[in-house]
Amino acid sequence: MAAHDGPLLSVRDLTKRYGQRIGCDDISFDVWPGEVLAIVGESGSGKTTLLNCISTRLPATSGTVTYQMRDGQPRNLFEMEEAERRHLLRTDWGFVHQNPADGLRMTVSAGANVGERLMAVGNRHYGQIRETATDWLSRVEIMAERIDDQPRAFSGGMRQRLQIARNLVTAPRLVFMDEPTGGLDVSVQARLLDLLRGLVADLGLAVIIVTHDLAVARLLSDRIMVMKDGHVIETGLTDRVLDDPQAPYTQLLVSSILQV
Structure with missing residues (x-):
């Protein structure tokens, strides 16, 4: 992997507009290799719109997103071919959805969900793929004997951990996470956050x-960006x-948490 002096993502x-309505407006920032950036705000603040634009899941109205490729060359994501962007999403990036069903194939086995990502980066040896999948299931606290079970047989927390394994198995350099603990019980959230923090640190991921x-x-991020009505x-x-x-507004957000 080439060493880079600059940011991984710029x-x-x-800006993203839906007619007259602002999704996000005139936003600029950098993300550096190994850095975790949290985008926070109440529902409707524009944070998910921003995430979807950055990850090219949603076309932006204007602006640029530049990514430092593995060969060291910066590329404007909005000028890349669709096939190139899809390849990035399958290999060098990960995307962890709030609802794990959106990030998993629910009708194939847990092992196949992880193995598909490995095949996307050129792995073809069935035994090695299964061995790597088994190792990653153990890393996200899923027992090896569940490798042939389908995700629909898993609990919500297990599905989310499987989605994380599927995303991280290809050693991506950048991972997008959209409310990864949303909808989980508090005790399950705590375990998942502890797992995520360990994996992010061990792998040196940018998130x-x-x-x-x-x-x-607070638990996961190095830097934070507060959004309201589409603005930082x-x-x-x-x-x-x-x-x-x-x-x-940030003072209000923080104080409302403290009063709970």
């Missing part, structure tokens, strides 16, 4: 995580923003 003047939960942002209200190191928020 977003400049990104952009969207969450409305400031506790999730405040950004900075996570502990600084949460411990000493400057913008009135």
